[in-house]
Amino acid sequence: xxxxxxxxxxxxxxxxxxxxxxxxxxxxxxxxxxxxxxxxxxxxxxxxxxxxxxxxxxxxxxxxxxxxxxxxxxxxxxxxxxxxxxxxxxxxxxxxxxxxxxxxxxxxxxxxxxxxxxxxxxxxxxxxxxxxxxxxxxxxxxxxxxxxxxxxxxxxxxxxxxxxxxx
Amino acid sequence: xxxxxxxxxxxxxxxxxxxxxxxxxxxxxxxxxxxxxxxxxxxxxxxxxxxxxxxxxxxxxxxxxxxxxxxxxxxxxxxxxxxxxxxxxxxxxxxxxxxxxxxxxxxxxxxxxxxxxxxxxxxx
Numbered sequence: 001x002x003x004x005x006x007x008x009x010x011x012x013x014x015x016x017x018x019x020x021x022x023x024x025x026x027x028x029x030x031x032x033x034x035x036x037x038x039x040x041x042x043x044x045x046x047x048x049x050x051x052x053x054x055x056x057x058x059x060x061x062x063x064x065x066x067x068x069x070x071x072x073x074x075x076x077x078x079x080x081x082x083x084x085x086x087x088x089x090x091x092x093x094x095x096x097x098x099x100x101x102x103x104x105x106x107x108x109x110x111x112x113x114x115x116x117x118x119x120x121x122x123x124x125x126x127x128x129x130x131x132x133x134x135x136x137x138x139x140x141x142x143x144x145x146x147x148x149x150x151x152x153x154x155x156x157x158x159x160x161x162x163x164x165x166x167x
Numbered sequence: 168x169x170x171x172x173x174x175x176x177x178x179x180x181x182x183x184x185x186x187x188x189x190x191x192x193x194x195x196x197x198x199x200x201x202x203x204x205x206x207x208x209x210x211x212x213x214x215x216x217x218x219x220x221x222x223x224x225x226x227x228x229x230x231x232x233x234x235x236x237x238x239x240x241x242x243x244x245x246x247x248x249x250x251x252x253x254x255x256x257x258x259x260x261x262x263x264x265x266x267x268x269x270x271x272x273x274x275x276x277x278x279x280x281x282x283x284x285x286x287x288x289x290x291x
Contacts, residue, residue, distance in 0.1 A: 026287025032216065052199040077248035079257035080192055086264045087185040091216055094182065100268075107268045109282070110261070113236040117279070135211045153216050 008037030008141070011125040011134075011150065012078040014060040016081050020104055021079065022089075024097055029157040032088060035125060035150050055149055055161045057122060064120035065167050071115050076120050082110050125152075172255055175249045181267055186222030189284045191229045195249050195256075198241040229256070 004140040011157040013035035023031040040058035089106040092098045098106075134150040176184050179255070193209055196203065201209075210217050233252055236242055241249075264270075 021285060024285075025282065043245055051282075052197070054199070055198045057186050076253040076257070079254045079261070080196075083185075083188060083257035083260040086260055087189045088216075090182060090185050090264075094216070104268045104270060104276055106274065107264050109272040111265055111270045112272065112275040114278055117283070129224065135214050137209065144187065151211055151214060153214055166257065 001142075007131075008127045011035040011037055011127055011130065012039045012057040013123040013125065014057040014064070014120050015123060016064065017121055017164075018109070018113055018117045019081060019085055019122055021083060022109065023158065024157065026089075026102055026106060027092060028097075030154040031123075031152075031157065031160075033123060033155055035123070035134075037148065039122075039126070055131070061120040061122055062138055062167060064118060071117055075115075081118055082113070085110055097155050122163045122165070123128060123160045124126045124163060125155070128158045130155065171233070172229055172252075172259065175225055175232060176259055179225065181263060182262055183219075183222055183225065184258055186218040187225035187229065188256045190218040190226035191256055193252050194230055194241065195233075195244075195253055196225060198244060198249065201242055217220055 006023055015031070015033060017110040020031070023029065035095040037163060038057075041056050059157070063077055067077050085142070086107060089098065089103045093100060099101070112115060130152060133152050133155065135148040178189060179187070191211070208223065210223060230241055233244075237248060239242060253285055
């Protein structure tokens with residue numbers, strides 16, 4: 001959704017249940033996310049063709065939902081998420097946010113996690129609450145302002161809502 | 168495939184391996200946005216959590232190796248092949264972590280059960 005004068009109204013991000021819980025427990029309820037100003041680019045008329053599926057919260061949600069439904073243990077989506085969580089834990093430990101024991105705890109959780117633990121959750125974030133926290137990801141071919149993507153390194157839990165739905 | 172990727176990631180510190188692997192996966196995932204013949208940086212300036220220049224260079228070597236092995240550019244790569252490389256790279260990170268940290272199965276299971284009992288969307 002776009003407010004033409006002031007930018008987006010909402011930002012959307014799909015993440016796994018496991019990533020959410022680890023941030024809640026170990027990172028003081030601060031979440032690292034990629035987000036965009038739309039949920040499903042297919043609702044953006046002809047402009048959606050400029051937005052790849054890898055950037056669509058709706059597509060990411062559908063993919064993860066299907067992976068969990070099928071119980072696909074060898075999915076690249078899950079492997080990628082595991083690696084991202086482990087890399088994040090290592091960064092947090094080096095930054096002094098967690099201890100080595102806590103990093104080991106996170107690794108133990110990731111190692112034992114089952115496919116169902118990677119079910120998708122949708123974060124909905126009011127833009128005006130996070131406009132000072134966002135960093136834009138540069139891309140080569142931006143044909144539409146909504147094709148922008150943002151990273152938020154430390155998104156406090158109080159700044160977003162979490163939705164889980166069935167497809 | 169593992170040998171190809173490992174050849175670029177072997178012998179590096181855990182931190183550098185994680186960063187390089189993370190960035191290589193990012194490039195593969197966003198390959199449709201990268202022009203052929205060049206790989207514009209997808210690193211976001213000013214964020215401490217972003218990969219270092221050294222990690223970026225290693226990731227680009229990994230990608231170059233993959234492109235040579237497959238005979239296509241990253242942008243031309245099929246979803247199936249791309250996903251297989253994402254799996255390979257992620258597995259290297261997972262294996263390295265488990266080797267370095269020596270995970271605790273009993274404690275991990277206990278923590279996981281605790282997390283599963285929490286909202287939102289408790290896993291049943």
